[in-house]
Amino acid sequence: AQKITQTQPGMFVQEKEAVTLDCTYDTSDQSYGLFWYKQPSSGEMIFLIYQGSYDEQNATEGRYSLNFQKARKSANLVISASQLGDSAMYFCAMREGRAGGSYIPTFGRGTSLIVHP
Amino acid sequence: DAMVIQNPRYQVTQFGKPVTLSCSQTLNHNVMYWYQQKSSQAPKLLFHYYDKDFNNEADTPDNFQSRRPNTSFCFLDIRSPGLGDAAMYLCATSRLRDLGSGNQPQHFGDGTRLSIL
Numbered sequence: 001a002q003k004i005t006q007t008q009p010g011m012f013v014q015e016k017e018a019v020t021l022d023c024t025y026d027t028s029d030q031s032y033g034l035f036w037y038k039q040p041s042s043g044e045m046i047f048l049i050y051q052g053s054y055d056e057q058n059a060t061e062g063r064y065s066l067n068f069q070k071a072r073k074s075a076n077l078v079i080s081a082s083q084l085g086d087s088a089m090y091f092c093a094m095r096e097g098r099a100g101g102s103y104i105p106t107f108g109r110g111t112s113l114i115v116h117p
Numbered sequence: 118d119a120m121v122i123q124n125p126r127y128q129v130t131q132f133g134k135p136v137t138l139s140c141s142q143t144l145n146h147n148v149m150y151w152y153q154q155k156s157s158q159a160p161k162l163l164f165h166y167y168d169k170d171f172n173n174e175a176d177t178p179d180n181f182q183s184r185r186p187n188t189s190f191c192f193l194d195i196r197s198p199g200l201g202d203a204a205m206y207l208c209a210t211s212r213l214r215d216l217g218s219g220n221q222p223q224h225f226g227d228g229t230r231l232s233i234l
Contacts, residue, residue, distance in 0.1 A: 035222055043205055045160070045225035091159060105223060107159040 003027065004092050004108035011113050013082045020067070021077040021111045023092035029053075032096045034075040035105065036066065039089040048090075051075055082115045089113075120144070123208050123226035130198055131234050138193040138229045140208030149191040150223065151183060152207040160207055166191060167213065195231075203233045 005024045013019040025034065036048040051059045051066045059066040067076040079086055089112050093105040121142045130136040140149065148167050152160035164173045166185045180202070182194040195202055209223040 037225075043207075043228040043230065045207060045209070045223075045228075047222040047224070050222060104162065104165065109159050110157075112157075 003096075003106045004094055006092055006108035006111050008111045009109075011111055013079075013113065013115055015084060015115055015117050016081055018078060018080045019082055019113065021079070021090050021092075021113065023075045023077065023108060025073050025075060025092075025094045027073075027094065027096050029096045032094055034066070034068070035093040035095070036064070036075075036077045037091045037093060037107075038086075039091060039110070041088070045091070049077065079113075084115050084117060087113060087115045121208060121210055121224050121226040123206075123229050125229060126227060127230050127232070129232045129234060132200065133197045136195050136198055136231070138195075138206050138208075138231070140191045140193070140226055141189050142191075142210045142224075143189070144210055144212070144224060145188060146210035146224070147213045148211045149185060150209040150211075151181075151191070151193050152209065153202075154205045154207055154228075163193070198231070198233050200233050203231055205230050 003026050007022055011019060011021060032053045034051045038046045038048055049059050049061045049064045049066050051068045058068050063080045065078045067078055077090060089110045091110045092108040095105045124139050128136060148165060150165040151163045153163055154160040162174050163177045163181055164183050180196050184192045191208060193206060205228045207228045208226045211223045212221045
């Protein structure tokens with residue numbers, strides 16, 4: 001079973017509008033972390049935002065915010081005021097505890113976001 | 118700036134000819150990871166090092182080996198590349214925290230895009 005599910009293979013948004021990228025996860029751990037990364041066509045993975053399982057507030061980083069609904073096991077990324085440079089692949093990832101204490105993130109399949117002028 | 122550097126950015130090799138990809142980091146992070154990413158797919162973890170402790174994923178082919186001579190450097194060796202090994206290879210690092218706080222993101226290099234002739 002997939003631990004991270006991103007159901008939107010592709011999304012389109014008009015410049016300056018907001019967009020939500022979906023992510024649901026599956027874990028039995030009480031302590032875990034959720035990450036979003038951006039991957040432009042050039043290939044580098046850029047860390048955007050983090051949400052811890054015990055965090056009560058939704059994480060925000062500039063134009064990025066994470067809509068964390070723990071009971072529903074969802075961690076959607078919201079990008080406000082989209083810019084052309086936001087066009088990229090977006091990956092949701094989860095880090096659980098693993099025996100030996102090494103945290104190994106699991107990635108979703110990604111969502112391709114295209115921002116139209 | 119502290120960072121993760123992968124060399125080369127692009128690598129072309131012949132079918133069956135051994136190839137080595139390199140990764141260096143100035144972040145002094147405990148953990149280094151190698152991922153394989155094929156087009157439009159999520160990164161697939163090949164192995165990781167926690168300090169000098171090597172951890173192989175169960176489905177990583179024997180064709181893939183790794184070395185970490187010191188904290189700063191990690192190498193990916195592909196002993197006999199096949200056409201199916203053409204992919205982007207991503208190196209990442211993270212700083213391990215104690216269990217219960219896994220909020221350290223992975224820091225990725227720009228990747229090496231490997232082509233097989």
